[in-house]
Amino acid sequence: MNKFIDNLGDFISKYPGLLPLVGIGLIILNWILQFFPGNWLVDSNFFLHLGLVISLIGILMIRPLG
Numbered sequence: 001m002n003k004f005i006d007n008l009g010d011f012i013s014k015y016p017g018l019l020p021l022v023g024i025g026l027i028i029l030n031w032i033l034q035f036f037p038g039n040w041l042v043d044s045n046f047f048l049h050l051g052l053v054i055s056l057i058g059i060l061m062i063r064p065l066g
Helices: 002-014 018-033 040-044 046-065
Strands: none
Touching: 002 046, 018 040, 018 046, 040 046
16 A cells, blocks of 8 residues: 555656646536536536545645655
8 A cells, every 4th residue: 555655646746737637627527517417426516526626635735746
């Protein structure tokens, strides 16, 4: 598990803007899914909240890992 976390930290430090971009992609996916109502993912805005959390974590991790 420690090796996995070390490898993940190395990967994120190589590409510091990747997590915010993934978060923005999830937010856009949530916006697209709004056109197809009736799913619990759409009703709860799951991808919107997940995208916001991933983006904020990514932004906060840019400086310590960079």
